[in-house]
Each structure stands twice: as C-alpha cells, then as structure tokens.
Amino acid sequence: MTSPSPAKRFNWGNLRIRVASATVLVPTVVAAVWFGDVWFLALVLVGVALLAREWAEMSAKRAALGVAVAIGAASAISVIVAFQGHYYITWPVVIIGAIAAALMARGALERRADAAYGVIYIAPSVIALIWLRQNPVDQAVGLSWTLLLFTATWFADIFAFVTGSIFKGPKLWPRYSPNKTWSGFFGGLVAAALGAIGIVALTRALPALPDLDLSWPVAAAVGFLGGLATMAGDLWESMLKRRFGVKDSGDLIPGHGGMLDRVDGLMFAAIVVAGARLLDQWGWLP
Secondary structure, eight states: OOOOOOOOOOOHHHHHHHHHHHHHHHHHHHHHHHHOHHHHHHHHHHHHHHHHHHHHHHHOGGGHHHHHHHHHHHHHHHHHHHHTTOHHHHHHHHHHHHHHHHHHTTTTSSOTHHHHHHHHHHHHHHHHHHHHHHOTTOHHHHHHHHHHHHHHHHHHHHHHHHHHHHHOOSEEETTTEEEEEHHHHHHHHHHHHHHHHHHHHHHHHOTTSOOOOOOHHHHHHHHHHHHHHHHHHHHHHHHHHHHHTOSSSOSSBTTTBSHHHHHHHHHHHHHHHHHHHHHHHTTOOO
C-alpha cells in the first residue's frame, strides 16, 4: 500500500502573487460594496460575465460563446430584476435561462445539463448577493451584512491556505483537492468566525457602519457557517474541475486562476449569509 504524499512546502512565491492580486482586487470590491447601488450592480454584472465565460469554456468548448451568452444573459437579467426589487420574478428567469443554455449547447457537449447547471450554479448566488446588499427592508444595514460575508469568506480562504501550508498534516479530501489539509480547514473556520465577530465590533465602534445588532456568539456562528460554506464551495468547484479535466477555471487572476477559482466559496457563502440575514429580519436570531 502506498503511503500518502506529504503536503507541499509553503510556497512563499505564490503567496506574494496572491497578495499582489488581492492588493488590486480587495479595494475595488470594498469600494463597490461601500457605495452600493449601481456600483455594486456593475461589479456583480462584470463577475457574472466572467463566470459565464469560464463555465462555458469548461463545459461546452465547441459552443463556448453561445453557451456563455445564454448563461450570462439569464444570470444578468435575474440580477437586474433582483436589483429592482422584483425577487419573485427572478426564479422564472433562472429556469428559462437554464433551459435556453441547454438548447444553445445542443450537440456541443455530452451532457447539455452541464450548460443548464451553469445558470443554476451562478444565478442564485448573485441574486443572494444583490438581496444581501440592496435589501429593500433595510438597505443601509446591507452594507454591514455584505462586509461580514466578504470578511468571513476571505478569512476562511486566506487562513485555510496559510495554516494548511504551515502546519500541514492529514489531507482533507485528497481525491479531489490534494493540497487541502484538515489543519487548514479548521484554521479557516476559526478565522471566519473571528472575522465575523470583528465586523460586528466595527459596526458598534464606527458610526459610518450600521450596527448589525448581533450578539458575538451569533456573529461567530454566522461567520463559522459562512466559512464552512466557503470550504464546501471550494471543494465543489474542485470536483467540477476534475470532472471537466481542467486545473483552473481560467487564468484571469495571477496566483488564483480564473474568476470561478476566486469566488467559488463566496458563491456558497452568499446564500448561507443571506439566509442568516433573512432569519434576523424575521426576528428569529437571538
């Protein structure tokens, strides 16, 4: 029986590339989240276009342009409808868009369902993002909720990478993601919980940030679940890439791969944190 391969040594060169990329991306994202409205909508729509292109190139190489247009159009329309506050219309748009993407992919790939899944994969997460930031019930506090989402996701991702690279140990799921370790998994979860607590503390200390009015244990739980969703989204994308036989979804971001490689965890976490905000809106959170 072969022994498991040891975890790779800490790659400082890759870390420097990641930091350089983040230096450009993070201020852009934070600025769009801060100003909200059309600025946030523009950021989300750019992300939708890039995600649609990458998914089409992975799943339907022979008809990538047509499938990308179908996926991107369906997701973008659902985002714009959600931005206008008509959330009940978004789901029919998603369903129709998934069917359209499957029809566009006819004869271009083994399973047309892969193209349809692109819409189902992308649209709900971006709808959740729009609802979280632009919630018509209280749009102002949407700023703080969205910052909590991004903080939990980024902390989970960054500290999973750092703690896993430093402490190494047993692999998390070597079949699909051979470089992830259990030490990184738990390090990311703890960091996500602490990051959420930090955002709640900031909302109480800074007048510019609307108070989230969450107790620290609840904030930690939301951050923990957001971090767990981030890890799940990352592993899910690893399985998808393995299915399509690609290492990265693209090469858009140095040190990270494609856009999907960068936001795979955020896509899952957005739905979880939006669910937490909905429970809070209903008064179900202590």
